[in-house]
Amino acid sequence: MNIQQLEYIVALDKLKNFSKAAExxxxxxxxxxxxxxxxxxELDLTIFDRKTNPIITTDCGLEIIEEAKKALFHIHKLKDLSAEVKGKIEGELRIGVIPTVASNLLHRFIPKYVAKYKKLTVTIEEITTPLIVEKLKKGQLDAGIVSTPLKVDELEEDLLYYEKLLVYGKLNQEKLKFLQPKDISTEKIWLMEEENCITDQIMNVCSLKDKSSNSNLHFQPNSLNSLLNMVDNLNGITLIPELYYLDLPKKQKKLVKDFVSPYPVREISLVYHRPYAKLRLIASLKNEIISTIKPILDSHSLKNHEMIIAKM
Structure with missing residues (x-):
């Protein structure tokens, strides 16, 4: 029995076809x-029923396949560890990023990161926080970029940056140049879909109890772009992260107002399962993000007492 044979049976089980599996x-x-x-x-059993089309994995074969997958996972983990010990930034790094971070973070550091580490394959999934946590626990992701704190026992959280939450839209209190969270509690507020982390953070930081924005319209978008379209056309306000603000056109930036100190911020962290072999790769990712993002954020110069971390 060897590693190649394990890879072959896993491939055939997945593709159900000898020609495709061989390829x-x-x-x-x-x-x-x-x-x-x-x-x-060697195992004295039949793993595949070859009489059918597509090929069927036998009941005994299914158990063998599951063990083969586990063995291959640990073999690849050993290979990754070997590269880590040698100080090489190579192999594969699988990252999950929440949507409200992905659209304004990735384009700022990924091009330079993949150009710097040409032997590193980076795979990115834009998915929700619960899916990131689930995939980290199952070993299907190596790291996640999420809004924290999560307080999940099995996961490490490494702080990347804080970013301000800013008010977007036309306020009833137009003369107010700077705001306190309580100032917007009487405004018509548009929020993203329920259980979205930024929605929960806005509710908490502004002490909001009622999520409804209109008496006869209930709309909970799943993207910040959709959210701003609703604000632009139906009035009201919402809160946006600082990186998102930096990517807005000038016309929309004019509709943004800041809070007074202490400023509401959200905490963005790199999370990963512990103990894990890809710590060197994860450290390289962390360093790249911090060196790229922190200098462009206002929150970079804020002291702890000047910030309120929005809880989820």
């Missing part, structure tokens, strides 16, 4: 068939 493993179909037969003979 994915970069070998001939004859070689794939021979190696799998040898493994079945």
């Amino acid at each position: 994915s493993c970069f070998i001939t179909q004859a070689t794939l068939s021979t190696m799998i037969k040898k493994l079945e003979k």
Whole structure:
């Protein structure tokens, strides 16, 4: 039994076709068939029912496949660890990023990051915080970029930056140049879909109890762009993160107002499962984000007593 045979049976189980599995493993179909037969003979059981089309994995085979996947996971983990010990930034780094961060963060540092580490393959998924946590625990992601604190026992949280939450829209109190969170409690406030972390943070920091923005319209968008379109056309206000503000056109920036100190901010962190082998890769990601993002944020110069961290 060898590593290649485990990879072959996992590929065949996934693709249900000898030709496609052989192609994915970069070998001939004859070689794939021979190696799998040898493994079945060694284990003294049939892993695949070859009489059907597509091929079916037997009940015994399914258990073998699951163990093979676990073995391959740990083998790849050992290879990653070897590269880490040697100080190399190479291999694969799988990252999950929440949508309200992804659209305004990734384009600022990813081009330079992948150019710097040409032997590192970076895979990015734009998904929600609960999915990121789930995938981290299952080993399907190496790191997540989320709004914290999460307070999940199995996860480490490394702070990346704080970004201000700013008011966007036409206030009834137009003469107010700077605001306190309580000043917007009487405004018509548009928020994103329920259970979105930024919605919960806005509710908490502004002490809001009623999420409704209109008596006869209930709309909860899942993107900041949709949210601003509603504000622009139906009036009212919302809160936006600082990085999102930096990407707005000049016309929309004129509709943004800041709070007074202490400023509401949200905390953005890099989260990962512990203990984990890719710490060097994760550290390189953290350093790249911090060096790129912190200097462009107003919150970079704020002291702790000048900020209120929006809780979820």
